[in-house]
Amino acid sequence: MPVSNxxxxxxxxxxxxxxxxxxxxxxxxxxxxxxxxxxxxxxxDDALSILRTMREPDRKMASAGDVDTWERMVEAALDVERAVSGT
Incomplete structure (x- = not known):
């Protein structure tokens, strides 16, 4: 899978x-x-709001894969933004 820069x-x-x-x-x-x-x-700010909403997968998403991995990936994306913005 490609990884974005x-x-x-x-x-x-x-x-x-x-x-x-x-x-x-x-x-x-x-x-x-x-x-x-x-x-x-x-x-x-709008993008962060969307991403925060995505932290918890819905039932269909949870049945498709590992919920803990999903949550860690979204949290990692939020952590990157915190590091970039200094908050």
Whole structure:
């Protein structure tokens, strides 16, 4: 499985920024890439909220794999963000 060079928080924040900005979603920018690059930081709090919600898998997710591993992976993503932000 490929491993991203970006943190999970940044990837989620970029998706949220893209949805707001891109004409392909809810925005009006036909070429939103550069604007997403500049503004994704503004979506970090929303991305963290989403990630915190994902800490606990639902029943279907839990039946598909190891719940403890899932929780550790999400917590690791949150820990990376805490280290980056200094909180």
């Amino acid at each position: 970006l943190t999970l928080v940044e990837r989620i924040a970029r998706v949220l920024a893209g949805r707001d900005l891109s004409i392909n979603a809810e925005g009006d920018d036909p070429s939103a890439g550069p604007n997403v690059d500049e503004s994704w930081h503004e979506y970090t």
